[in-house]
Structure formats: C-alpha cells, structure tokens
Amino acid sequence: xxxxxxxxxxxxxxxVAYHKKPVLYGIDLEVPAxxxxxxxxxxxxxxxxxxxxxxxxxxxxxxxxxIFGKPYRKNAKRVxxxxxxxxxxxxxxxxxxxxxxxxxFGHLGLLRRPGKKDKEIAMACLEKVNMAPYAQRQISNLSGxxxxxxxxxxxxxxxxxxxxxxxxxxxVDAATESAIISILMELRERGKTLMVVxxxxxxxxxxxxxxxxxxxxxxxxxxxxxxxxxxxxQTTYGGRLTILSEVADTRQKQSDELPLEK
Amino acid sequence: MDFIPTFDLHTFITAPWSDGLSGSIxxxxxxxxxxxxxxxxxxxxxxxxxxLVGDAISHSLLPGIAVVFLISxxxxxxLMVTGALAAGLASVWLIExxxxxxxxxxxxxxxxxxxxxxxxxxxxISVFADQVDLDLECVLYGEIGWIGFEDSWLVMGTEVPIPLxxxxxxxxxxxxxxxxxxxxxxxxxxxxxxATSLGIPASWIHYGLMMMLSLVIVFSFxxxxxxxxxxxxxxxxxxxxxxxxxxxxxxxxxxxxxxxYSLAGIHLAEWLNCSIAGAMVVSGFGLFCLIWIASxxxxxxxxxxxxxxxxxxxxxxx
Numbered sequence: 001x002x003x004x005x006x007x008x009x010x011x012x013x014x015x016v017a018y019h020k021k022p023v024l025y026g027i028d029l030e031v032p033a034x035x036x037x038x039x040x041x042x043x044x045x046x047x048x049x050x051x052x053x054x055x056x057x058x059x060x061x062x063x064x065x066x067i068f069g070k071p072y073r074k075n076a077k078r079v080x081x082x083x084x085x086x087x088x089x090x091x092x093x094x095x096x097x098x099x100x101x102x103x104x105f106g107h108l109g110l111l112r113r114p115g116k117k118d119k120e121i122a123m124a125c126l127e128k129v130n131m132a133p134y135a136q137r138q139i140s141n142l143s144g145x146x147x148x149x150x151x152x153x154x155x156x157x158x159x160x161x162x163x164x165x166x167x168x169x170x171x172v173d174a175a176t177e178s179a180i181i182s183i184l185m186e187l188r189e190r191g192k193t194l195m196v197v198x199x200x201x202x203x204x205x206x207x208x209x210x211x212x213x214x215x216x217x218x219x220x221x222x223x224x225x226x227x228x229x230x231x232x233x234q235t236t237y238g239g240r241l242t243i244l245s246e247v248a249d250t251r252q253k254q255s256d257e258l259p260l261e262k
Numbered sequence: 263m264d265f266i267p268t269f270d271l272h273t274f275i276t277a278p279w280s281d282g283l284s285g286s287i288x289x290x291x292x293x294x295x296x297x298x299x300x301x302x303x304x305x306x307x308x309x310x311x312x313x314l315v316g317d318a319i320s321h322s323l324l325p326g327i328a329v330v331f332l333i334s335x336x337x338x339x340x341l342m343v344t345g346a347l348a349a350g351l352a353s354v355w356l357i358e359x360x361x362x363x364x365x366x367x368x369x370x371x372x373x374x375x376x377x378x379x380x381x382x383x384x385x386x387i388s389v390f391a392d393q394v395d396l397d398l399e400c401v402l403y404g405e406i407g408w409i410g411f412e413d414s415w416l417v418m419g420t421e422v423p424i425p426l427x428x429x430x431x432x433x434x435x436x437x438x439x440x441x442x443x444x445x446x447x448x449x450x451x452x453x454x455x456x457a458t459s460l461g462i463p464a465s466w467i468h469y470g471l472m473m474m475l476s477l478v479i480v481f482s483f484x485x486x487x488x489x490x491x492x493x494x495x496x497x498x499x500x501x502x503x504x505x506x507x508x509x510x511x512x513x514x515x516x517x518x519x520x521x522x523y524s525l526a527g528i529h530l531a532e533w534l535n536c537s538i539a540g541a542m543v544v545s546g547f548g549l550f551c552l553i554w555i556a557s558x559x560x561x562x563x564x565x566x567x568x569x570x571x572x573x574x575x576x577x578x579x580x
Contacts, residue, residue, distance in 0.1 A: 055459040076461035083455045092309065092452050093507045102449045106460035111442060138507045154456075164459075 006069025008033050008162045008193040009054070014063035016046070016053050023049050025217045027063070031195070031210075036188045038198045038208035038224075042237050045215040047197045048084065051164040055081060067162060077106050080160035082151045084167050090140050096150050097135045100126055103157030118157075125156040128183060145176035152180055163187065163194045170199065181207055201233065267533060277532045286528060288423055289406055293524030293542060295429040296406075296482045299436045300491060301498030301516035303475050305509075306440075308499045309451040314369070315354070316495040318376035319472070320479045320488045322353035324383025324401060327480075332390055339428065343480055350476030351469070353379050404487030406538045407531075425484065432481045439474060440513070447471070448509065486539040493543040494523075501550045504557050522549060 009031040016024040024046040031037060039047045052058045054065050056072045067075040080103070100122040101114045108114065114122075126132045129149040134142070142150065148168060155163060165184075169177050184194055188209070195212075198204050204211065204224075211227040213219035213236040220227050278286045307313050326349025330341050353375050360371035387398060414421040440447065450457040450467045457464045475495075482491045498516035506512050526549075527542030534541065555562045 052455065055455075057455055057458045073461060076459065079459060081456055081459040083453060087455060088453045089311075093503065093509045093512055094448070094452065095508065098448075098509075099452075102445075102453070102456060105445050105449055105457075105462065108445070113445060140507070158460075 005033075006066070007031060008068055009195070010066040010069075011054070012064050014050075014053065014065065015061045016049055016058060017061045022061070023216065024053070027218050029212070029218065029221060031193060033193050034188060034191045035193055035209045036184055036207065037193070037195045037210045037212060038204045039195060039212045039214055040198055040201065040204050040236065041214035041219075045236075047214055048166050050214065051166060051195060051197065055079065055164065078161045080155040080158035080163040082155045082163070082165040082168055085144065085147050085151065085170065087166075090142070090147060092139065094139060095135070096126070096131065096137050096139060096142070097122060099139060099150055100135075100154045100157050103154040106158060121159070122153070122157050125153040126150075128156060129153045129179065143173075145172040148172045148176060148180065152183065156183075161192055163192060165194065165196045167197050167199060169203075204228070267535065269533065274529055274533050278528050288426055289538060290524050290528055292406055292423075292426050292429060292485060293527060293538070294521045295426070295433045296485050296491075297494050297498065297520030297523045297542070298517040299429070299433040299478045299520075300482055300494035301520050302436050302440050302513060303471070303478050304495030304497075305499035305502070305513055305516055306447055306451055306471055307475070307495060308503070309509075313496050314372060314492075315357075315472075316475060316479070317492045318353055318357065318372050319350045319476055320483075320491050321376045321383075322349050322379035323476065323480055323483065324488065325349055325379055325386060326352075326383075328383050328386040328390075332386065343477065346480035346483075347473060347476045349379065350479070351472060354469070354472045400487070401483070402487050402489055403537060404483060404485050404490060404539050406485040406542075429481050429485075432478060436474060436478060439470075443467070443470070486542070490539050490543050493546060494520075497523075497543070497546045497550060501546070501553055504550070504553045504560065519546070519549065 007030050009029065011027055011029040014024060014027040014029075015022060027050065039050065041047055049058060053060050054067075054072065056076075065072055068078055072079070097119070101118060103125070104114050104118040104121065108118070123132060123135065126135055129152050131146065131149050131153060134146065134150075139147070139150070152165075152168065155165070168180055172180070184196070184207075187194060196208070198207070205228050208224050210222060211224050212221045213227060213232055215236050215238075219236045220232050304313075304316060307316055323346040326345040326347075327342055329349075330345030334341050357368065357371045357375045360366055360374065361368045364371075366374070384398070413424045415424060415427060416422075417427070446457070446462055446467050449460070449462060450464045454464045457467075479488075479491055479495075482494065486494060498519040499512060501519055502512035502515035505515060523542045523546045526545035527538050530536075530541035530545055531538040553561070558564060
C-alpha cells in the first residue's frame with residue numbers, strides 16, 4: 001500500500017487499565033482497508049474495551065490510536081458504531097426512526113436538526129435491514145433481532161468508512177444473523193473496513209477475512225486461514241478451548257453420520 | 263370535623279379569584295413557571311436514571327447560599343446564583359469522584375455527598391445565626407404565597423414582581439437550551455457510547471445539564487423549597503411517560519402539567535388553608551393517579567378491560 005493513503009486503523013502500544021488493573025497490554029495493530037475483521041477471544045479478554053478505547057470512550061493509560069492517519073476526534077465522522085444491544089434502555093421514549101436518525105447527528109453541526117435528506121437516508125437504511133414498516137414503532141415493542149437491525153440501520157445512516165460492531169450476532173435469530181452478515185459483506189465490497197466483536201468460533205472462520213485473537217494481549221492478527229489454527233486458538237482461550245473443540249468434534253461426527261443412515 | 267374544612271364547591275372555585283385577584287394571578291404564573299422549568303429539566307434526569315440527583319443538588323445548594331451570605335452579607339441575586347451553582351457543581355463532582363476512586367456505588371456516593379453538604383449548610387446557618395438572615399423553614403418548604411411581590415418592575419405598562427421576572431427568564435433560558443441542544447441531550451441520554459463515538463462531548467452535556475438543574479433549583483427555592491422542588495422535577499415527566507412514549511410529547515405534556523399543578527394547588531390551598539407549594543405537589547400526585555388509572559393506552563382501567571375481554575373470549579372458545 002502506498003504511504004499516501006493512511007490505514008483505516010492504526011494502534012500503537014495501547015494499554016488500558018481499570019482501577020490500576022490492566023485489561024489490555026501493549027496492543028499494536030495495523031488494519032488494512034476493505035477487510036471484514038473478527039475480534040475473537042474469551043469473556044473478559046478486553047474485546048469491547050479495545051473498541052471503546054479506540055473510539056475515545058475509555059482513556060488509555062498509554063499508546064495511541066489513529067483513524068485514517070489522524071487522532072480519533074478529527075475523523076469521528078468516518079467511524080460508525082454498533083454498541084451491544086443491552087447497553088441501552090429499550091423503554092426509552094423514542095421510535096425506530098428517532099434512533100436511526102441519531103446516526104446522522106455526527107454529520108449535523110451544532111444547532112442543526114435532522115432535515116428531509118437525513119430522513120430519506122434513514123428510511124433507505126431501514127429498508128436495507130427490512131425494518132422500514134417499523135419506522136414509527138416504539139422501540140420497546142421490538143424483538144431482539146429487530147433491535148439489532150435498528151442498530152445496524154443507525155450505523156449505516158452514519159455513512160462511515162470504518163465500522164465497529166460489538167457482538168452484533170448476540171441473541172438474534174438465524175434470519176437476522178444472515179441478513180446482518182450479508183450487509184457487512186456488501187459494505188466490505190464497497191471498500192469499507194469492519195471490526196466485529198464475535199463470540200462464535202465456528203462461524204468466525206466462515207464470516208471473516210481477518211481475525212484478531214485477543215486475550216488481554218494481542219495473540220495474533222492476520223488473514224483467517226493463517227490465524228485460525230488449533231495452537232493459536234488454544235493460546236487465546238487457554239484450557240477452555242477443549243470444551244469448544246469437543247463440541248465442534250461431536251457436531252462434525254453427527255454431520256458425518258447422517259448421510260450413512262440414509 | 264375541624265380537621266378537614268367543609269368543602270363548598272362555590273368558594274373552592276371562586277375564593278382565590280374574588281379578593282386579591284392580582285396576587286392569585288401572580289402566584290398562578292409563578293407556580294407555572296417553576297413547575298414548567300423544573301419539569302423540562304427533570305425529564306432528562308429521569309431518562310438518565312438520575313432522578314435523585316435533583317434531590318442531591320437541591321440539598322447541596324444550602325451551604326453555597328450560606329457561604330455567599332456570610333462573605334458578602336447581601337441577598338443580591340447574582341451572588342446567590344453563583345454560590346448555588348458552585349455548590350451544586352461541587353456536589354456533582356464529588357459524587358463522581360467518590361464513585362470513581364472508591365468501590366462505593368453511585369447511589370451510595372450520592373447519599374454520602376448531599377447529606378454532608380446539607381449538614382454543612384445547617385451548621386453554618388446555626389453557628390452564624392445572627393449574621394445569616396436565612397429562614398430554614400423557608401429553605402426547606404418554601405412559600406410561594408410570601409414571595410416578595412412588593413418589589414416590581416414596570417414591564418409593558420404592568421407592574422411585574424421581580425421574582426416572577428427572574429423565574430420567567432429562567433424558564434425561557436431552559437426552554438431555549440432544551441430546544442437548541444435537543445439532539446445532544448437525546449443521544450447522550452439514550453446512548454452515551456454512540457454520542458462519544460460521534461464526537462459529541464457527553465461529559466460537557468452532563469455538566470451543562472447539571473448547571474441548568476442548579477440554576478432552576480436556585481430560582482425555585484424560595485417558592486417551593488429544597489424538598490418539594492424534587493417533586494416538581496420528577497412528577498411532570500413521570501406522569502407524561504404514562505400518557506405518551508415520544509419524548510417531544512412528554513416534554514410538552516410536562517409544561518402543561520406545570521400549569522395544572524399551579525392552578526389546582528392554589529384552589530386546594532384555599533380550601534384547606536395550607537401551604538400552596540404542598541398543595542401543588544399533592545394535586546400533582548392526584549393527577550398522576552388519575553392518569554395511571556384512566557390513561558387510554560396503558561391505564562389500569564384499559565388493561566383490566568382487555569384482560570376481561572381476553573378471559574371471556576377464552577371462555578367462548580372453550
């Protein structure tokens with residue numbers, strides 16, 4: 001890559017501590033453009049902390065983050081965010097349209113409210129996630145999958161170049177999961193970069209171009225086929241991986257056996 | 263029965279307006295301005311699950327006012343507001359500081375902070391009783407009927423009492439700020455993570471809201487006191503949420519409720535010959551209960567009707 005085009009995301013020696021207890025140690029990362037990246041690691045590995053620190057919600061103890069070559073604040077408009085679904089109060093007195101319009105706030109200056117154009121963009125984003133008929137629906141009357149689609153529509157309305165998604169597949173139905181992943185892949189085809197916190201190792205392999213294995217430190221980062229190895233996953237998950245691999249094995253056996261029975 | 267005066271509908275309705283009409287009108291307007299300003303700010307406290315921060319700030323203002331009194335020995339509005347704002351922000355800051363630096367949870371930190379501030383205020387007032395001309399009873403309960411309506415300014419040919427002008431300006435400032443910063447208040451209340459990622463400084467909005475809250479409380483102080491002001495902050499928004507689930511509607515309803523509390527409070531106080539501020543809060547709770555029962559969307563009546571229908575349809579199916 002030519003040096004004139006800055007990387008979407010560059011992190012150097014990032015360390016984060018809560019109450020003086022480090023949760024992330026010396027993370028170095030250079031993410032190239034147009035990649036769908038999975039962030040994988042056990043609970044408490046610091047996956048959410050990493051993306052929150054990148055976006056300036058948690059101050060790092062040391063190190064720096066650059067977004068397209070500049071500090072986060074300078075390029076906040078080029079970043080889209082899908083927080084964990086449980087992080088907000090779904091009884092909040094707003095409807096689906098109000099939530100999606102929040103994605104436009106970064107493009108509006110002080111004193112300006114969303115106009116006709118913003119509403120058209122928000123509506124188009126709702127159509128993309130098949131939620132247009134719900135635009136006027138109060139958000140407390142949505143299922144988990146619908147809530148996640150609304151959050152994705154809001155991120156789409158941000159019209160960003162780099163996206164961070166925190167567990168977008170947690171607790172959603174299969175139809176929503178496949179709808180979300182196809183939208184993410186489409187964004188990647190358009191040259192966007194996406195960083196996705198993900199829990200399910202079996203789908204991680206098929207969904208992502210690149211993987212970041214994280215457990216307080218960066219275990220590895222690279223193309224999925226290089227990183228998704230037994231040894232590296234074992235290092236990331238410690239002893240707990242054995243349970244996961246057993247599950248994977250039995251599932252493999254079952255699918256092997258099925259055709260024989262026929 | 264002497265405890266409750268006899269209820270006479272005619273005097274109940276007409277008495278406040280028959281003698282001293284202009285006094286009643288000013289009290290009505292003052293009550294409306296206090297309730298509406300408090301209600302607007304209070305809605306955002308409710309949405310941020312900070313309903314009791316209003317409690318904390320209203321109690322924390324006491325030492326601020328007392329210190330200003332001791333130093334300057336005057337009742338000038340500018341100094342009082344400065345002292346109150348400083349005390350309010352200091353208490354907000356101390357709550358966050360205790361919460362962040364220790365394992366103490368936010369609500370416990372709040373409980374520690376505001377009681378201490380209030381106690382310091384009580385000590386200051388009792389130690390320097392001869393120098394501080396502050397009536398504790400008035401600080402606690404307020405009395406909208408005794409406000410200095412004698413001092414007035416001529417505004418467009420009418421003599422308008424100064425406290426009323428101050429409250430009017432406060433209400434307009436709050437209204438303007440809520441309209442201008444609506445989208446920032448909305449997104450930081452709903453999803454502060456998103457707000458930060460968008461580059462909206464969530465902590466500035468937080469402290470801005472706290473300053474607005476201190477301002478509203480300090481001007482409402484004389485009318486309704488440090489304790490009843492909490493009701494004015496929380497009740498309109500809580501009642502509005504029973505009727506609507508769109509924030510702009512709830513905000514509008516809060517302002518309308520402010521007028522109702524004021525009017526109903528004046529009549530109730532006339533009947534019972536009691537504190538108007540207390541009567542306003544009680545009428546507010548009456549309205550809350552009424553809407554809770556009769557709200558067309560989620561009221562108790564509608565819900566039990568639905569349940570009855572469901573049961574009867576189940577029976578008919580069987």
